[in-house]
Amino acid sequence: MSAGPRRIGLSTPALVGVIFGAAIMVAPLIWTLLLSFKSNADLMRDSATAFSGPYTLENYGAILQGSQVFRWLLNSAIVSLGTTAGVLILCSLAGYGFARLDFPFRRTLFVFVLLGLAIPEQAVILPRHQLFAELHLHNSYTGLILPGLVAPFGVFFMTQYFRAIPRELDEAALLDGASRFRLFWKVLLPLTIPAQATLGVFTFLGSWNDYWWPLISATRSDRFTLTVGLASSQMNYAQTSGLGFLMAQAVFASIPILIVYIIFQKQIVRAMAGAAVR
Amino acid sequence: MASLELHDIRKAYGDTLVLDGVSLSMEPCEFVAFLGPSGSGKSTLLRIIAGLETPDSGEVLLEGRRIDRLAPGERDVAMVFQHYALYPHMSVRENMSFGLRNARVAKEEIAARVAQAARVLEIEEQLDKKPGQLSGGQRQRVAIGRAIVKQPKLFLLDEPLSNLDAALRLRTRVEIAQLRQRVEAALIMVTHDQAEAMTLADRIVVMNDRRIQQVGPPMEIYARPANAFVARFVGSPAMTLASAVLIPGDGGFARVRLGDGAEVETRVAASGLPAGAPLQLGLRPENVAVTRHDAGTTTAKVELVERLGDRTLVYARLADGLEVTAQDEGDSRIRLGDEIGLRIDGAAAHLFGPDGTGHHAEPLA
Amino acid sequence: MRSRWRRLEGFAFVGPFLLLYVFILIYPLILGIGISFNRADLFGARQWVGTENYARLLADPVFHQSVLNSLKLVLLIVPALTIIALALALALNRPTRTAAVFRGIFFSSSVLSVTIVTLIWRFVLTPDAGLIAKVMQALGRDPIPFLSDPNLTIPALAITTIWWCIGLPMMLFLAGLQQIPGDIYEAASLDKASRWTSFRRITLPSIRRTLILVVMLQTAAQLQLFGQAQLLTAGGPSGTSRPIVLYIYEVAFGRWELGYAAAAAEMLFLIVLAVTLIQYWAVTRREPER
Numbered sequence: 001m002s003a004g005p006r007r008i009g010l011s012t013p014a015l016v017g018v019i020f021g022a023a024i025m026v027a028p029l030i031w032t033l034l035l036s037f038k039s040n041a042d043l044m045r046d047s048a049t050a051f052s053g054p055y056t057l058e059n060y061g062a063i064l065q066g067s068q069v070f071r072w073l074l075n076s077a078i079v080s081l082g083t084t085a086g087v088l089i090l091c092s093l094a095g096y097g098f099a100r101l102d103f104p105f106r107r108t109l110f111v112f113v114l115l116g117l118a119i120p121e122q123a124v125i126l127p128r129h130q131l132f133a134e135l136h137l138h139n140s141y142t143g144l145i146l147p148g149l150v151a152p153f154g155v156f157f158m159t160q161y162f163r164a165i166p167r168e169l170d171e172a173a174l175l176d177g178a179s180r181f182r183l184f185w186k187v188l189l190p191l192t193i194p195a196q197a198t199l200g201v202f203t204f205l206g207s208w209n210d211y212w213w214p215l216i217s218a219t220r221s222d223r224f225t226l227t228v229g230l231a232s233s234q235m236n237y238a239q240t241s242g243l244g245f246l247m248a249q250a251v252f253a254s255i256p257i258l259i260v261y262i263i264f265q266k267q268i269v270r271a272m273a274g275a276a277v278r
Numbered sequence: 279m280a281s282l283e284l285h286d287i288r289k290a291y292g293d294t295l296v297l298d299g300v301s302l303s304m305e306p307c308e309f310v311a312f313l314g315p316s317g318s319g320k321s322t323l324l325r326i327i328a329g330l331e332t333p334d335s336g337e338v339l340l341e342g343r344r345i346d347r348l349a350p351g352e353r354d355v356a357m358v359f360q361h362y363a364l365y366p367h368m369s370v371r372e373n374m375s376f377g378l379r380n381a382r383v384a385k386e387e388i389a390a391r392v393a394q395a396a397r398v399l400e401i402e403e404q405l406d407k408k409p410g411q412l413s414g415g416q417r418q419r420v421a422i423g424r425a426i427v428k429q430p431k432l433f434l435l436d437e438p439l440s441n442l443d444a445a446l447r448l449r450t451r452v453e454i455a456q457l458r459q460r461v462e463a464a465l466i467m468v469t470h471d472q473a474e475a476m477t478l479a480d481r482i483v484v485m486n487d488r489r490i491q492q493v494g495p496p497m498e499i500y501a502r503p504a505n506a507f508v509a510r511f512v513g514s515p516a517m518t519l520a521s522a523v524l525i526p527g528d529g530g531f532a533r534v535r536l537g538d539g540a541e542v543e544t545r546v547a548a549s550g551l552p553a554g555a556p557l558q559l560g561l562r563p564e565n566v567a568v569t570r571h572d573a574g575t576t577t578a579k580v581e582l583v584e585r586l587g588d589r590t591l592v593y594a595r596l597a598d599g600l601e602v603t604a605q606d607e608g609d610s611r612i613r614l615g616d617e618i619g620l621r622i623d624g625a626a627a628h629l630f631g632p633d634g635t636g637h638h639a640e641p642l643a
Numbered sequence: 644m645r646s647r648w649r650r651l652e653g654f655a656f657v658g659p660f661l662l663l664y665v666f667i668l669i670y671p672l673i674l675g676i677g678i679s680f681n682r683a684d685l686f687g688a689r690q691w692v693g694t695e696n697y698a699r700l701l702a703d704p705v706f707h708q709s710v711l712n713s714l715k716l717v718l719l720i721v722p723a724l725t726i727i728a729l730a731l732a733l734a735l736n737r738p739t740r741t742a743a744v745f746r747g748i749f750f751s752s753s754v755l756s757v758t759i760v761t762l763i764w765r766f767v768l769t770p771d772a773g774l775i776a777k778v779m780q781a782l783g784r785d786p787i788p789f790l791s792d793p794n795l796t797i798p799a800l801a802i803t804t805i806w807w808c809i810g811l812p813m814m815l816f817l818a819g820l821q822q823i824p825g826d827i828y829e830a831a832s833l834d835k836a837s838r839w840t841s842f843r844r845i846t847l848p849s850i851r852r853t854l855i856l857v858v859m860l861q862t863a864a865q866l867q868l869f870g871q872a873q874l875l876t877a878g879g880p881s882g883t884s885r886p887i888v889l890y891i892y893e894v895a896f897g898r899w900e901l902g903y904a905a906a907a908a909e910m911l912f913l914i915v916l917a918v919t920l921i922q923y924w925a926v927t928r929r930e931p932e933r
Contacts, residue, residue: 014734021731022748025806028767031774035766047772048780090660097656106653109661116668120867120915122888122908126895127674128667134687150668155660168363171330176377176424177351180652186376190367209756211870212888216896230758234765234874243772250762254755261754265747268754269814 036060036251040242047243059248069249071222072229073256078141079214079225080207083148087203088196090149095158096184100170110159116152121212129216139223144214148207154199161195162188201264202271208257226253281306281464282327282432287336289322296322297333298488309458309465311475314485315511321436323485324468328357328434340431351380356425357434360441362417364409364424370396371405374424381428391427398460399423399453415446422457433457435467439474454478472512476500484508505634509560515591518566518602519630522559524551532629532637534559537598540576542624545639552631560628560636566604567621568592568612574619578602583612594618679905686899696906706907708882709890710914712797713866716886719801720808721861728809728857732816733846746813753810757870764803765790765875796876796884803871808864812857819853820846859922866915887911 035043037055063069097103098110128147129138137143165188173183214225224232230253233246261268282304289297297319304310312320325331327338329350338346345353356377365373371392378388396402399419409417418438425433438454439447455478458465469475475482476496484491484499484507492504503509503517510516520536527533532548534557535541542559551557571577578594581601590610594602604620606612629637679697682690700706731749735742752760767774768789776786789799823846831841847854869888872878878885878893885893888911895904 017730018734018745021727022745025748025752025809028763028774028806031767032763043772047766048777090663094657094660097653101653101656103650103653103657109657113661113664116664119668119672120863120912122867122891123675123912124668124671126891126901126905126908127671127678129895130678130687130901131671131674146663147667149660150664152664166361166363168359168361169365171328171350172357172359172363172365172424173376174330174350175328175355175357176428177349177380178376182380184656187365205754209754211757212892227756227758230756230762231870231874234758234762243766246762247766250759253759257754257756258751261751269750 032247032250035244035247038244040244043243059242059244060252062245063248063252067249068221068224068229069226069252072224072226073252075141075144075218075223076208076226076256079144079148080204082141082145083207084200084204086145086149087151087154088200091151091154091158091199092189092192092196093184094155095160095162096188098155098159099162100167100188101180113152113155116150117156125213125216128213132217138217139220143217144225147213148203148210151203154203157199158192158195161192165191197264198267198271201260201267204260205257205268208260226256281308281341282466283337283339284323284327285337285339287323287326287333287338289319289326289331289333295488297326300336300485300488300490302483302490302493304464304466305480307462307464309467309478309480311479311482312466312468312485313470313472313475313482313511314491315470318485319488320468320470320483320485324357324434324436324466327432327466328355329353351377354431355434356428356430356432357436358418358421358425358438360437362409362421364417364420366409369406369408370401370412370420370423373409373420374427377424377428388427391429392423395423395426399426414442415449418442418450419453422453426457426461429461429463431463433461433463433465435465437468437470439469439471451477473514476512482512484511486511502638503560503628503636505636506558506560506630507634509628509630509636513562515563515603517628518561518563518600519558520561520596520600520602522557522629524548524554524557531640534629536576536596537600538576538596540596540622542575542622542627544627544629545625546627546629546637547640550637551629555632557632558630560630561602561622562626563591563603563605565623565626566602567623568604568606568610569619569621571617571619573621575622575624576620578604578618578620580612580614580616580618583610583614585610592618594620675905676909678902679909681902682900683902683905684899689902692902696903697910699903700906700910705882706887706890706910709885709887712882712884713868713886715797716801716804716868717862717865719798720804720865721858723801724805724808724812724861725854725857727805728812729816729850729854731809731813732820733842735813736817736820746817749813750810752807755807757807758874760803760807761871761874764806768799768803768875790876791880793880793883796879800868800871800875800884803875804865804868807871808861812861815853815857816850819850823849855922855926859919862922863915863919866918867911887914 031050034050035047036059037057038050039056039058042049094113098106132138132143137146169187169191170183173187178187208225209227210225211227211231214228215231218224218228221229221232230249233249282302284300284302287297287300289295300319300323312323314320322331326333326346329345329348333346336346337344340354345355365376368376374392374395375388378391392405393402396405399422401416401419401423404412404416404420409420412420435454439450442450451474454467458478467475467478479496481493481495482499483493486507492499492508499508499512503512506519510519522534522536522542525533525535525541527543527548530547530549532544532546532551533541534544536559544559567574576596578596580592580594582593584591584593586608588608590606590608590612592604592606592610592612594604596602602620612618625639627639631637680691680693682692682696735746735749766772770776770786770788770791773786775789779786787795789795827845828841831845836844867888868886869892872884872886872889873892876884878889887907891904891907891911894900894907
């Protein structure tokens with residue numbers, strides 16, 4: 001059970017503080033929501049009209065009627081799902097290899113992978129940009145997915161999880177005539193499903209919200225991910241979109257990730273706490 | 279043709295020697311127990327036979343075929359693990375079919391074997407359940423079933439009774455005995471419990487300190503232990519070993535004097551004993567009877583009394599401090615602190631030389 | 644013979660990951676160090692100049708400004724974030740449904756991307772149409788120029804970032820608090836300890852490790868702050884809110900000076916490393932507990 005000082009209820013100042021804090025958390029979100037339901041014309045006059053009617057769905061209509069937002073959504077979906085699938089496969093294979101198989105330099109290689117955790121994005125992103133330019137990988141799904149597949153945390157996480165499975169199962173499978181791969185595929189991998197869920201959601205989230213790499217790799221607007229597209233919208237705000245439309249885009253962009261959050265809340269929290277503690 | 283043969287198996291982990299030249303030959307369809315304390319190497323030997331470890335030197339042959347270089351799945355050997363090692367995410371049926379599917383046995387054949395094994399082991403109702411939904415006893419039967427369907431030439435059982443409570447232990451002993459009847463294969467069971475080995479095995483391989491100490495049928499191990507270790511390991515409560523000195527006796531039999539002066543006439547041939555060396559006299563509790571203080575071979579003071587219902591075990595101390603275990607009637611009136619007489623049945627006594635080698639009484643005509 | 648192949652089997656499993664790892668992380672890392680010693684542009688031209696880039700950086704007042712900005716941001720964000728997150732964790736560390744709902748609210752902002760967050764906060768902060776401006780108007784006061792006043796841009800970024808990032812440290816503190824056994828508090832209350840005393844003497848020491856972790860992680864993370872600065876204030880006005888990473892971005896993709904930008908990136912790497920090590924040293928210098 002959760003520990004900590006046992007109190008029947010929260011002291012009044014604390015309660016006030018929490019409610020006040022929650023209000024601050026929620027106010028900007030509600031504001032954005034309200035703005036998205038107003039016509040751009042109304043808002044141009046005075047954004048305070050968001051507090052009163054009339055409200056309209058025209059901004060969402062504009063999105064649904066073939067704004068680039070849909071294209072961006074599709075790009076994000078493909079990149080994030082591709083990255084997630086790739087990470088799960090690569091890190092599961094590597095995790096099993098490090099945890100269960102004995103091969104030369106195993107320990108050294110594992111440490112080598114762990115060191116990658118200490119490397120910040122900035123040290124790598126510029127040369128990687130050069131490299132991918134030479135390989136003509138920019139403005140492509142491959143170019144966006146590949147960097148995401150390099151996940152030392154994923155390997156560490158899966159290795160620890162495989163290690164925790166009792167070796168007796170391996171031995172029973174070997175005596176049952178299973179090859180090492182079949183042992184991995186049929187016996188051990190199904191037992192890692194909770195870890196897969198955690199790692200998968202964590203990877204999906206990170207990939208979906210990634211900003212800097214997609215910003216410099218996908219420069220054509222039809223190749224933007226949702227995150228990058230939203231930034232470009234923001235910067236073009238004055239010229240093109242109206243405030244209401246912009247806010248509708250923000251809401252629209254939030255929906256997929258909030259859905260994922262609601263469904264996978266447990267996994268997300270577990271993953272982020274785990275990643276931080278390493 | 280022998281079923282399993284081990285030739286001079288040697289195994290070390292780094293600097294630690296675990297098995298020191300172990301050899302053995304098993305009859306077809308024989309039930310052998312590897313008995314010994316932890317660290318004796320018995321589990322390692324089992325794992326080497328299974329293929330989960332490789333020996334540093336030596337050979338393993340099954341029905342004449344060398345298997346020590348083969349993968350575990352290719353040896354025609356099945357193992358029942360101490361903690362069952364059932365695949366948690368697969369149903370009982372899938373658990374039992376996994377090995378056969380890997381061997382590409384025909385689907386109908388698999389279904390038939392699984393059905394039959396389930397019927398015999400009375401787990402038909404559980405076939406579609408997962409191991410997590412089963413009781414301990416059911417899980418064990420599934421583990422046995424998984425081994426049976428493979429129709430192997432050799433069954434390996436790794437401490438099958440160790441982590442069971444008393445009631446389950448009895449049931450499982452029966453299961454194993456029945457298993458033995460049902461299959462046409464040899465069985466090897468690893469255990470540290472001498473009672474298990476004694477009741478189930480055709481022959482016991484007693485191991486200690488990386489070597490085989492003695493191989494033989496249970497009664498032979500019990501009646502004629504090859505050395506002091508085997509003598510004390512098998513039989514409960516353990517045999518008493520008392521320091522003894524050889525004194526001249528009549529006939530060709532050895533006569534010894536104990537530390538407190540008592541003299542015991544044995545039926546051990548004196549000629550076989552090393553001259554002038556310190557000996558140990560081995561006495562099982564059933565060979566030491568309790569009598570009146572003045573009517574026995576020697577006297578002792580009672581330190582502990584264990585009433586078992588059908589007999590009473592009396593732990594007593596001789597005048598020189600030696601502890602002896604004796605046996606009395608179930609309704610014995612012995613109490614703590616009593617001064618009693620002990621009548622030692624010298625004819626059943628054993629003698630152990632300074633190196634531990636056992637010398638036993640000549641069998642009566 | 645067979646066993647030799649068996650020994651190499653592991654490579655088949657770790658190989659795919661390792662290949663990508665070397666090619667997409669290690670190789671660019673080394674490449675980056677190399678580039679930093681060159682005068683290079685984005686189109687491939689290279690000219691070896693030794694440590695000239697680094698010398699230029701050390702003398703560059705714009706770079707200095709960006710380092711200072713990053714440090715200011717860290718000093719504004721990390722303590723506030725830590726204290727607020729700890730306070731929330733303490734208040735919400737109970738098994739009730741309401742607490743769970745509140746925890747969900749405070750964590751939900753962390754799953755949004757930086758672009759969504761900056762979009763939302765732009766129209767909270769901006770003095771013409773923003774939420775705060777409208778509230779101030781309703782109260783009869785003038786709007787506050789968060790995004791254009793050089794003294795206010797960094798605080799504005801700090802507020803946005805704290806709003807965005809409060810969830811994770813709060814969760815870490817909650818995890819740390821839940822590992823404290825409840826009986827200690829009961830014993831303390833039997834010893835007539837006041838709330839404040841039991842907080843100071845029991846709670847704080849017990850979560851020391853989590854505290855250190857949160858501070859170190861957040862410092863490293865906020866030194867690398869980028870998106871908010873680029874989108875909310877564009878680093879302005881006149882670079883007063885430009886952190887290091889934005890500086891690198893502008894040098895690389897605005898001025899096409901790849902070598903110089905690479906050198907700045909390596910400098911950032913060193914700064915983050917140095918700060919982390921200093922923190923680590925400062926922490927382990929004290930007597931270890933137990």
